[in-house]
Amino acid sequence: MLYQDKDYKREAKYIASLLGKNDITNGSILELGSGTGKHAEEFAKMGFSVHGVDLSPEMVKQANQRGKNDFVNQLYFEIGDVRSFKIDKKFDAVISLFHVISYQLKNEDILAFFNTAAKHLKPNGVFIFDFWYGPGVLTDPPAVRQKRLENKDIEVLRIAEPVMYPNENVVDVNYCVHIKQKESGKVSELNETHKMRYLFIPEILQFSSTWFTLKTNFAWMKDSTPDF
Ligand SMILES: C[S@@+](CC[C@H](N)C(=O)[O-])C[C@H]1O[C@@H](n2cnc3c(N)ncnc32)[C@H](O)[C@@H]1O
Incomplete structure (x- = not known):
């Protein structure tokens, strides 16, 4: 979802x-x-x-x-x-x-x-x-973000809270997801950390380099080189 x-x-x-x-x-x-x-x-x-x-x-x-x-x-x-x-x-x-x-x-x-x-x-x-x-992450560092979604049964609020480890090129993205059942009003919470490297x-x-040569590098869904 x-x-x-x-x-x-x-x-x-x-x-x-x-x-x-x-x-x-x-x-x-x-x-x-x-x-x-x-x-x-x-x-x-x-x-x-x-x-x-x-x-x-x-x-x-x-x-x-x-x-x-x-x-x-x-x-x-x-x-x-x-x-x-x-x-x-x-x-x-x-x-x-x-x-x-x-x-x-x-x-x-x-x-x-x-x-x-x-x-x-x-x-x-x-x-x-x-x-x-990486250049995008360093020039526009990840910030706390909220995402709200719903379907006929549930309302979902996801909060993503990043913690940067710049000496490892890693960010911990800590997700807290609140799920509310519309009918009963019951709320449950899930917590998950995604460790990601830029x-x-x-x-x-x-x-x-041991196996590959680079043919092209494009910005996602574009046909031009990445920029930031
Ligand atoms: C953000 S999801 C992307 C999934 C899918 N490619 C897509 O676009 O919907 C990242 C996926 O990588 C898988 N993954 C991460 N590290 C992996 C590893 N070492 N071996 C196999 N799968 C891995 C996770 O289980 C997860 O399904």
């Missing part, structure tokens, strides 16, 4: 257009950190097959429900860690979307993430990922 305004269809089309620029218009995709499979479903509609990997059993379960319907031969999701995942199969492309790399906090985690992507790519395959852009292009080049 909290990501209901995220336009997965448009995002998947954008990524498909980048793949197209590399002559990949169908074929197989490995998705690292596939969540509930919303991007993957859009790729399946475009004719790709997607093998998704995610740490969260709950998300993988939801993603596999998605695959059960129309795309049984195109979608497959499994529980795994993007730092150590290994199968004996190579893909036309590897993707990792919505800041999955930023959940890999230590340098060795990021190196392992690139190694996983590289060893599952066919020759001339491409790896497309997004990340939390990254800079020179360090990404360094981390990935």
Whole structure:
């Protein structure tokens, strides 16, 4: 519900257009950190097959429900860690979307993430990922934010309170979510901390250099280089 305004269809089309620029218009995709499979479903509609990997059993379960319907031969999701995942199969492309790399906090985690992507790519395959852009974080630091949502049953208030650790390039985003049941008026509270690393292009080049060369780097959903 909290990501209901995220336009997965448009995002998947954008990524498909980048793949197209590399002559990949169908074929197989490995998705690292596939969540509930919303991007993957859009790729399946475009004719790709997607093998998704995610740490969260709950998300993988939801993603596999998605695959059960129309795309049984195109979608497959499994529980795994993007730092150590290994199968004996190579893909036309590897993707990792919505800041999955930023959940890999230590340098060795990021190196392992690139190694996983590289060893599952066919020759001339491409790896497309997004990340939390360091220059943006430092020039416009995250602040306390509130988000309110509702449906017919519940009202949700989410407060995100960031704590920055600039010597580690990490921000703790502390989420407090209040959920009010409309009928009974009962309120429950969930607390969760997302530790996220912001990254800079020179360090990404360094981390990935054993396996990859950079073809392009674009601001999210644009075809121009990132700015701040
Ligand atoms: C913000 S969510 C994005 C999910 C999905 N890509 C999307 O766009 O909806 C980040 C995802 O990365 C997964 N993740 C983070 N670190 C991971 C790791 N080391 N191995 C596998 N999955 C990981 C989380 O479980 C979560 O599903």
